[in-house]
Amino acid sequence: MKLLLAVVQDKDANRLVEALADENFQSTKLSSTGGFLKEGNTTLIVGVNDDRVDPALEIIKKNCSQRDQMVAPISPMGGNADSYIPKPVKIEVGGATVFVLPVDSFFQF
Amino acid sequence: MKLLLAVVQDKDANRLVEALADENFQSTKLSSTGGFLKEGNTTLIVGVNDDRVDPALEIIKKNCSQRDQMVAPISPMGGNADSYIPKPVKIEVGGATVFVLPVDSFFQF
């Protein structure tokens, strides 16, 4: 058995938990901040049988990969609103850092 | 040395921490949600010498095992309260999911 420790963005966390549950992967969310990703991340613990590590990683990759997102910039204050045409800005969102840890034994009570 | 990562229900967490401390097991609580157990769970980290893994697991089992609990159901609104006799309902509470992880080395500063 392996323990996956996945640090993902808050905005991707719930979708990931549901996608994992759809394939019968149970996960626990730890509230976390900073570091590997920008503020507002979540650390997921997922217990996975050895032969299901790759499918679990695929689900994380699919739901949390770093990607570009176009966002409307904030209008400059005091500018001439009529002549100002805001240009969407591309930012990077998502991203996942995953540690696969060996597990000696596992118990459910 | 081993690191026990135990996901337990919030309602069992403090009793477990005290029961572990009574046997000189130090634990740290991480706030967590969802997944292995219903909402409102706690993930405990416990560092344990190899020869004390079983006693630690016994304490977790004793304090957090899944068990039935009888609860009074909510009275139906607008029903005839005089004739309504609420029947206690059996629900499952507790439960623990424990991962035993190998530890390469351990430091205290």
Place this chain on the structure above:
Amino acid sequence: MKLLLAVVQDKDANRLVEALADENFQSTKLSSTGGFLKEGNTTLIVGVNDDRVDPALEIIKKNCSQRDQMVAPISPMGGNADSYIPKPVKIEVGGATVFVLPVDSFFQF
């Protein structure tokens, strides 16, 4: 690769995160309480290459070691304030508990 799980006091956590980042160690903070240290601690996750475990431990040791701190005691209520000379009291602050865990594999998406 190794995963360092470091339980440190809240008051030392941000300084530690910055000191680690200065040496290119990325860390994630998990909110935690009790156990290894007094209330108000933080658990840091740090992914570290095998040859950089010792430098990372040195940074933790340097920023979080247990040390004495002199604090002004609270004045006794109702006492004669004029004649009362508060004597600073020595308390222990800081401290770190670090588990070094083996990592099977590591991914970034």
